[in-house]
Amino acid sequence: MSRLSEKERVGFKKMFISMTTDDLKSLSDTVTNKMIFVENLTEATEAILSFSKNAEELLRRKKVQRDLIFRYLATEGVAMPPSSEKHQLVKRTLQLWSSGEADETELQQPAASDSMEVKPVVDFDPLVLGQQFCQWFFQLLNSQNPSLGQKPQEWGPQHFWPDVKLRLLSRTTSEQKEEIPGAELVSLRLLALTSSERLLFNPNLEPRGLKAVASSHGLVLVSVAGTIHRDVACLGVFEQVFGLIRSPQDENSWKIRFINLSIRGQDALGGAEAAAPALSYSSSELKQLCS
Incomplete structure (x- = not known):
């Protein structure tokens, strides 16, 4: 089962807001091997977070696209060159979540x-x-x-x-x-x-x-x-x-x-x-x- 920290869970929830319903359900199918049936965005999100082994594996999924991570970092105040490749954005996101710069209270915007x-x-x-x-x-x-x-x-x-x-x-x-x-x-x-x-x-x-x-x-x-x-x-x-x-x-x-x-x-x-x-x-x- 998932070993995501609370900061990582909150970060993914913010990121998933920009995904379409179809893409999020498709990601849920991939992560759970279609063993979990989901009916809405909330269920899809919880299934993805519960069955992902770690944050890096989930960030590297094909459905978690480069532009999705780029936009998330921008909203967190982390400026990355627009030419950044996905692996660079993944690395910076993991640093953000492990550094204490982002935490679960950020869902309630200050x-x-x-x-x-x-x-x-x-x-x-x-x-x-x-x-x-x-x-x-x-x-x-x-x-x-x-x-x-x-x-x-x-x-x-x-x-x-x-x-x-x-x-x-x-x-x-x-x-x-x-x-x-x-x-x-x-x-x-x-x-x-x-x-x-x-x-x-x-x-x-x-x-x-x-x-x-x-x-x-x-x-x-x-x-x-x-x-x-x-x-x-x-x-x-x-x-x-x-x-x-x-x-x-x-x-x-x-x-x-x-x-x-x-x-x-x-x-x-x-x-x-x-x-x-x-x-x-x-x-x-x-x-x-x-x-």
Whole structure:
């Protein structure tokens, strides 16, 4: 019988949410040798988890497809290059479950306002803050995508300064520019990208894809590049610059002061490789934005 840990069981349940009923029942037949008849998704899931020998064996099953694991890791805030092969995704998932980064309480999604309270420390490292912020922000934003089948985390204007400004440049078949002021409108426009347009943002948190600098008067700039997906299709790449300032009214948590978001569709890439895109901003250019 199964030797899955509780963390592994919870992880698989999250992963299986994205599977079709037919695929899940087929996986149940394979795992149980068709000895267990299941009538619905819940029974199929329990049969699979009960009769699987271990997590690695189940992850390597043909029906547990590469893209399924990739999307699961993205929702857990683990950024992997879109070009990653299945065995690499399996290895990273097993590391996640054994490290304590993921646990059974994550089924009850934590309030996003709690997870962004990065307390100020003396001589803090802007890059560490940038990594923490990007993991938090993109997990929160991606959770609004209904195609992931998960409970959306708490999104809203509370994460932005009231006078925040969003500059959005989109290059697909044509070029479109938008400039949106105010926390309410910025919140709604970003929400539409994932909730209505069903986009999934996969940031590249490796050194080539993430930079962060801090000014002497409290502004931290975080620049990140990544890929944009809809379901299993890669639509293009994005580059995003955040301006962050602490809010003394909210226990010194960080709030977003401005966002510059540039999106390039596959047509605009001109054949360039979309996997694990690198930033076009240099650290010196970011510092100029601070001034």
